[in-house]
Amino acid sequence: MSDLQKTDFSKWYIQTIQNADLMSYLPVRGCIIFKPDGYELWERIQQRFNAYLKSQGIRNAYFPMLIPKHFFEKEEEHIEGFAPELPWMTQVGDEKLEEPYALRPTSETMIGNAFSDWIQSYRDLPYEINQWANVFRWEKKTLPFMRTSEFLWQEGHTAHASEEDARKRTLSVLDAYTDLIENFLDIPVYKGQKTPSERFAGAVDTYSAESMMRDGKAVQAGTSHYLGNNFAESFDIKYLDKDNQMKYVFTTSWGISTRLIGAMIMEHGDENGLVLPPAIAPTQVVLIPVGPWQKNPEIMEKLTTIEESLKAKDIRVQIDDTDSSPGYKFNDWEQKGVPMHVEFGPRDLKNDSAVIKMRDLDDKESVSLDGIEDKIADELKVMQKRLLESARARNKANEYYDIDTLDDLKKHIETKKEANETPGFVLIGWDGTAETEAKIKEETGFTTRNIPFNPPMEKKVDIVSGKPAKYTVWIARAY
Amino acid sequence: MSDLQKTDFSKWYIQTIQNADLMSYLPVRGCIIFKPDGYELWERIQQRFNAYLKSQGIRNAYFPMLIPKHFFEKEEEHIEGFAPELPWMTQVGDEKLEEPYALRPTSETMIGNAFSDWIQSYRDLPYEINQWANVFRWEKKTLPFMRTSEFLWQEGHTAHASEEDARKRTLSVLDAYTDLIENFLDIPVYKGQKTPSERFAGAVDTYSAESMMRDGKAVQAGTSHYLGNNFAESFDIKYLDKDNQMKYVFTTSWGISTRLIGAMIMEHGDENGLVLPPAIAPTQVVLIPVGPWQKNPEIMEKLTTIEESLKAKDIRVQIDDTDSSPGYKFNDWEQKGVPMHVEFGPRDLKNDSAVIKMRDLDDKESVSLDGIEDKIADELKVMQKRLLESARARNKANEYYDIDTLDDLKKHIETKKEANETPGFVLIGWDGTAETEAKIKEETGFTTRNIPFNPPMEKKVDIVSGKPAKYTVWIARAY
Numbered sequence: 001m002s003d004l005q006k007t008d009f010s011k012w013y014i015q016t017i018q019n020a021d022l023m024s025y026l027p028v029r030g031c032i033i034f035k036p037d038g039y040e041l042w043e044r045i046q047q048r049f050n051a052y053l054k055s056q057g058i059r060n061a062y063f064p065m066l067i068p069k070h071f072f073e074k075e076e077e078h079i080e081g082f083a084p085e086l087p088w089m090t091q092v093g094d095e096k097l098e099e100p101y102a103l104r105p106t107s108e109t110m111i112g113n114a115f116s117d118w119i120q121s122y123r124d125l126p127y128e129i130n131q132w133a134n135v136f137r138w139e140k141k142t143l144p145f146m147r148t149s150e151f152l153w154q155e156g157h158t159a160h161a162s163e164e165d166a167r168k169r170t171l172s173v174l175d176a177y178t179d180l181i182e183n184f185l186d187i188p189v190y191k192g193q194k195t196p197s198e199r200f201a202g203a204v205d206t207y208s209a210e211s212m213m214r215d216g217k218a219v220q221a222g223t224s225h226y227l228g229n230n231f232a233e234s235f236d237i238k239y240l241d242k243d244n245q246m247k248y249v250f251t252t253s254w255g256i257s258t259r260l261i262g263a264m265i266m267e268h269g270d271e272n273g274l275v276l277p278p279a280i281a282p283t284q285v286v287l288i289p290v291g292p293w294q295k296n297p298e299i300m301e302k303l304t305t306i307e308e309s310l311k312a313k314d315i316r317v318q319i320d321d322t323d324s325s326p327g328y329k330f331n332d333w334e335q336k337g338v339p340m341h342v343e344f345g346p347r348d349l350k351n352d353s354a355v356i357k358m359r360d361l362d363d364k365e366s367v368s369l370d371g372i373e374d375k376i377a378d379e380l381k382v383m384q385k386r387l388l389e390s391a392r393a394r395n396k397a398n399e400y401y402d403i404d405t406l407d408d409l410k411k412h413i414e415t416k417k418e419a420n421e422t423p424g425f426v427l428i429g430w431d432g433t434a435e436t437e438a439k440i441k442e443e444t445g446f447t448t449r450n451i452p453f454n455p456p457m458e459k460k461v462d463i464v465s466g467k468p469a470k471y472t473v474w475i476a477r478a479y
Numbered sequence: 480m481s482d483l484q485k486t487d488f489s490k491w492y493i494q495t496i497q498n499a500d501l502m503s504y505l506p507v508r509g510c511i512i513f514k515p516d517g518y519e520l521w522e523r524i525q526q527r528f529n530a531y532l533k534s535q536g537i538r539n540a541y542f543p544m545l546i547p548k549h550f551f552e553k554e555e556e557h558i559e560g561f562a563p564e565l566p567w568m569t570q571v572g573d574e575k576l577e578e579p580y581a582l583r584p585t586s587e588t589m590i591g592n593a594f595s596d597w598i599q600s601y602r603d604l605p606y607e608i609n610q611w612a613n614v615f616r617w618e619k620k621t622l623p624f625m626r627t628s629e630f631l632w633q634e635g636h637t638a639h640a641s642e643e644d645a646r647k648r649t650l651s652v653l654d655a656y657t658d659l660i661e662n663f664l665d666i667p668v669y670k671g672q673k674t675p676s677e678r679f680a681g682a683v684d685t686y687s688a689e690s691m692m693r694d695g696k697a698v699q700a701g702t703s704h705y706l707g708n709n710f711a712e713s714f715d716i717k718y719l720d721k722d723n724q725m726k727y728v729f730t731t732s733w734g735i736s737t738r739l740i741g742a743m744i745m746e747h748g749d750e751n752g753l754v755l756p757p758a759i760a761p762t763q764v765v766l767i768p769v770g771p772w773q774k775n776p777e778i779m780e781k782l783t784t785i786e787e788s789l790k791a792k793d794i795r796v797q798i799d800d801t802d803s804s805p806g807y808k809f810n811d812w813e814q815k816g817v818p819m820h821v822e823f824g825p826r827d828l829k830n831d832s833a834v835i836k837m838r839d840l841d842d843k844e845s846v847s848l849d850g851i852e853d854k855i856a857d858e859l860k861v862m863q864k865r866l867l868e869s870a871r872a873r874n875k876a877n878e879y880y881d882i883d884t885l886d887d888l889k890k891h892i893e894t895k896k897e898a899n900e901t902p903g904f905v906l907i908g909w910d911g912t913a914e915t916e917a918k919i920k921e922e923t924g925f926t927t928r929n930i931p932f933n934p935p936m937e938k939k940v941d942i943v944s945g946k947p948a949k950y951t952v953w954i955a956r957a958y
Contacts, residue, residue: 024593027550028543028580033593036538036608043539059515060522064507064629065613066566071506084572087545089582091567092617101507103568103582114503114512129515134544134613138571150543 001214002271006420009215009266014144016265019335020274023144030142030149034258037336038145040282041261042152046132048184049154049256052176058128058156063110065133066101071109075234078108081201085138087149103136108202108227108253111157112235119159119249121240126165127249128158135257145262146219146479153257159237159249163228166250170207170226173254177209177222185260186277186387187211187267188395189221190425190474192450197434200253204228210449210474213266216398216422218449218478221263224254262479267391268360274337275359277387278380284340285310285317285376286333290326291345302369303344306354309373315380334359339383340376358383360390398424401457406464409444425449425476429459429469436464440475449474480693481750485899488694488745493623496744498814499753502623509621509628513737516815517624519761520740521631525611527663528633528735531655537607537635542589544612545580550588554713557587560680564617566628582615587681587706587732590636591714598638598728600719605644606728607637614736624741625698625958632736638716638728642707645729649686649705652733656688656701664739665756665866666690666746667874668700669904669953671929676913679732683707689928689953692745695877695901697928697957700742703733741958746870747839753816754838756866757859763819764789764796764855765812769805770824781848782823785833788852794859813838818862819855837862839869877903880936885943888923904928904955908938908948915943919954928953 004012017023022038034042053060066089072079087103090096104110111129119127132154142148156173160166178189194206203225211221231237232248241247268275278284287307293299303319310317320329326343333341343355343364354372357364358379367375403409403426416423426446430436440446440463455472462469483491496502501517513521532539545568551558566582569575583589590608598606615629635652639645657668673685682704690700710716711727720726747754757763766786772778782798789796799808805822812820822834822843833851836843837858846854882888882905895902905925909915919925919942934951941948 024596026543026589026592027547028545031543031545033543034541036540039540040538042541059519061515061518062513062521062631064505064510064512066507066510066629068506086572087568088570089566090569091579093563093565100570110505113505117503150545152541 004271005214010143012269013266016269016273016335017144020337022261022265022274025144028149030139030147032144032148034152037282038261041264041280042258044280044282045180045184045256045260046154048180049176052180053130053156056128058130058158061129061131062133063107063114063131065104067104067107067110068101069099071113072102074109074112075202075231077230078202082106082137087136087138104133105135105137106253106255107131107133107155108157108231109235112231112237112251115157115159115249115251116235116237119237119239122161122242125161125239125249126158126169128156128169130154130156143262143479145265146259148258151258153255155253155255158252159232160251161239161241161247161249163250166228166252167226170205170224170252170254173252174207174209174222174224177224177254177256180256181209181211181221181260182388184277184279185264185267186384186391187221187263188388188392190450190452191454192452192474194223194450195430195437195448195473197437198448200225202227202230204230208450211263211267212395212398212425212476213263213479214269214394215266216424216476218425218476219259219263219266220449220478221260222254222256225252227251227253268387269337270360272331273335275387276337276339278339278384281316281337281339283316283318283336283338284380285315286329286338286341287317287319288326288329288333288341288343289319289321289345290343291347293345296346296349299344299346299349302349306342306369306372310376313373313377315377330357339380342376360387395425398422399456400424400426401459403428404459404461404463405466406439406443409440409446409463413444423477425474427455427457427459428463428473428475429461430471430473431462431465431467432470433465436462439464445477446475447478449476449478483750484693489622491748492745495748495752495814496623499816501740501744501753507628509618511623511627513631516761517740520743520759521737523759523761524659524663524735524739525633527659528655531659532609532635535607537609537637540608540610541612542586542593542610544583546583546586546589547580548578550592551581553588553591554681554710556709557681561585561616566615566617583612584614584616585732585734586610586612586634586636587710588714591710591716591730594636594638594728594730595714595716598716598718601640601721604640604718604728605637605648607635607648609633609635622741622958624744625738627737630737632734634732634734637731638711639730640718640720640726640728642729645707645731646705649684649703649731649733652731653686653688653701653703656703656733656735659735660688660690660700660739661867663756663758664743664746665863665870666700666742667867667871669929669931670933671931671953673702673929674909674916674927674952676916677927679704681706681709683709687929690742690746691874691877691904691955692742692958693748693873694745695903695955697904697955698738698742698745699928699957700739701733701735704731706730706732747866748816749839751810752814754866755816755818757818757863760795760816760818762795762797762815762817763859764794765808765817765820766796766798767805767808767812767820767822768798768800768824769822770826772824775825775828778823778825778828781828785821785848785851789855792852792856794856809836818859821855839866874904877901878935879903879905880938882907883938883940883942884945885918885922888919888925888942892923902956904953906934906936906938907942907952907954908940909950909952910941910944910946911949912944915941918943924956925954926957928955928957
């Protein structure tokens with residue numbers, strides 16, 4: 001980690017996203033403008049996830065953003081969970097509405113109401129749709145991309161004839177999220193189940209893909225909920241089964257949001273700013289003429305030839321032929337996280353070579369012009385893997401398995417704080433009670449992240465009560 | 480036109496979109512659910528228009544949906560124009576906000592505020608961005624797709640150093656809209672300038688692409704606004720020019736919305752339901768086995784071969800091998816507007832042929848299996864052109880150039896009504912006064928559509944005042 005990352009990670013984060021021109025503040029509480037370089041990251045996430053949806057036959061739809069109050073009140077846990085942070089539309093022009101509308105924080109109620117209309121027979125099942133939309137949660141603490149009053153997300157909603165089918169979908173989406181987050185965004189994921197107190201309001205079970213940021217804090221990167229019959233009962237979603245009986249469907253819902261952009265920044269960024277995985281980078285390679293290139297037209301000619309052959313390989317490339325100095329350009333493109341830049345000047349021309357610099361490596365490399373397109377394509381692929389491996393190594397160094405009591409946890413946190421290091425993720429034993437969770441949170445600020453599917457080891461004793469542990473759980477501070 | 484289209488076009492319209500499964504009603508005033516078959520039409524429009532934006536270097540961004548009240552009040556004409564139909568968010572949880580937020584009806588104010596931050600120097604110009612978003616206008620009369628309280632749209636916003644550049648963009652976007660609406664949606668367009676009373680609130684000039692529906696009524700399919708310095712002055716969007724002077728920018732804005740889906744339905748639909756232009760149809764070809772096909776596996780094998788070779792040609796095709804009867808299938812796919820179906824049974828197998836049926840033609844055609852993929856690809860291209868030509872011919876038949884007085888107009892409307900025909904588009908002379916427009920509207924319900932760039936003829940006398948006409952104008956009833 002850079003010095004600023006160590007001493008003031010939040011400050012580093014805000015500087016980084018501003019220098020990379022990803023967003024802009026404005027006078028709407030907790031909202032941001034997604035500038036083109038920020039928004040394009042979201043568009044690329046959309047493209048990638050739409051491919052998964054298509055492979056599964058799940059189609060996109062669009063539901064109204066305004067949810068009538070009485071819809072919201074049908075599922076008790078659901079309204080309780082969301083009520084305090086719900087924005088309400090109460091008025092049109094000067095006229096007060098009879099019934100206010102909530103600005104959707106999520107669409108289970110809206111879609112539950114629609115499903116009860118659309119689903120009549122076992123032939124209609126499974127019924128699986130997805131929506132890309134803006135949603136609203138007026139939360140106290142906000143942070144650009146990570147937690148904003150309005151954010152963009154994808155919410156999938158499915159209804160099934162059996163619990164088994166619904167649970168299968170819940171988990172297969174979690175795998176799809178993992179694939180996207182790990183292989184596209186280069187963020188390693190901790191898959192597991194949320195504890196009851198951290199469950200989605202109205203869910204039977206919530207599963208999450210958690211990730212560890214560079215500062216050791218957790219981000220809930222994606223969640224998938226098995227909703228059982230809860231919404232089916234509240235919204236009367238029933239179907240006529242083959243045996244001529246009316247039955248409730250089993251539903252699921254799942255989402256990822258623009259917070260993934262924030263996670264990507266926090267995962268890979270360094271002292272020079274943003275670092276983008278090649279797979280998602282809007283620009284993958286920048287070609288920069290150096291030396292007295294304006295006097296020698298062969299240099300731009302050569303660069304244009306390289307640009308064209310890279311484009312033919314579907315590599316997103318651009319030439320920076322502006323007036324600024326090479327040094328300014330290197331710095332500018334580094335701040336923007338572009339995975340690779342290529343320097344090319346009179347000396348390179350003479351030697352039939354060029355200099356390449358990968359964003360995440362310190363050294364530059366001189367490479368032959370002969371076959372440079374293949375070299376560049378390879379280096380981008382290698383970098384895509386390297387970022388994930390580096391992140392995995394960072395995670396490993398910040399995982400702690402040997403903390404067995406609350407006192408040890410506090411000592412661990414204290415020691416790390418003194419060393420200006422992160423307390424990271426801690427694997428604990430848990431007796432399954434909300435009391436233990438509350439106590440940990442109160443005394444350390446750590447929260448349960450999830451009960452991992454594949455824990456690195458089994459913990460035997462609850463960290464607070466000392467009773468036998470029912471579960472092995474990751475805890476951490478979280479965004 | 481079909482009988483129902485003639486006697487009750489609205490009823491036909493609602494039936495058609497429901498049978499085609501494009502949308503669903505729900506208890507939010509004037510809002511609809513875009514079901515997958517409806518939403519995919521919008522996704523395809525987005526893809527097509529994004530290609531134009533990319534070709535122009537105009538990038539997508541995303542701005543907050545909630546607009547602080549004081550933003551809205553900065554441009555007087557703008558707030559006046561939108562105030563009565565603005566929905567307001569006034570509350571979070573149980574707490575009332577100090578300043579309410581408008582749910583955006585359009586984003587000039589939000590983006591004007593951002594531009595004043597982002598634009599500093601002539602080097603920043605032109606600054607051109609686009610947003611895909613949901614917007615809200617609480618209008619009295621609503622109609623699915625055509626006019627809904629919440630709708631989806633694209634809004635482009637650009638800032639330029641000169642009036643000339645801004646006007647150029649305003650008109651080049653109008654051309655891009657025309658290309659999309661005519662060549663993708665097969666809807667002929669009347670390009671022209673709006674009269675002052677029909678201008679966008681806050682614009683200097685508004686240009687529109689108007690279109691004539693099958694029932695002769697007009698739809699404003701796309702608009703592009705030249706905003707001059709209006710928003711630049713209200714939001715203080717200034718730049719330092721080369722001559723070291725601070726100057727106001729010239730801005731434009733322009734939009735198309737999900738009402739294009741409504742226009743497409745009304746333009747092409749017939750007594751059997753929806754008719755989709757091949758270029759936009761989610762499914763272009765349906766292959767339907769007929770006769771006792773279950774007994775002869777060769778039939779499905781052959782269809783699968785055809786399906787694969789069509790897919791290889793990027794044709795969107797599917798086989799309907801459900802249990803329903805062929806007659807039911809034909810009807811079902813016709814209602815959904817699929818451009819072509821192919822029938823294939825034992826007799827066709829023997830003859831090495833298949834039967835094709837284009838959605839917009841009555842007759843079926845038997846074609847050889849040899850080269851059937853090319854034949855299908857050709858027929859789809861021909862249909863794409865044919866729909867546009869048919870629409871042009873329909874328009875031509877419903878244009879009237881020889882109506883010179885208000886009495887004649889009323890007589891024309893009366894005669895057409897008695898014959899159960901549409902009064903269509905009427906080309907009139909206009910003296911340029913709001914009085915004439917108001918009088919026409921009051922007495923006939925006709926409104927000025929636009930002042931065409933290329934009128935079929937010049938009208939010399941104002942239809943109401945009898946004074947010399949300053950402009951030749953299209954008038955019509957409108958959605």
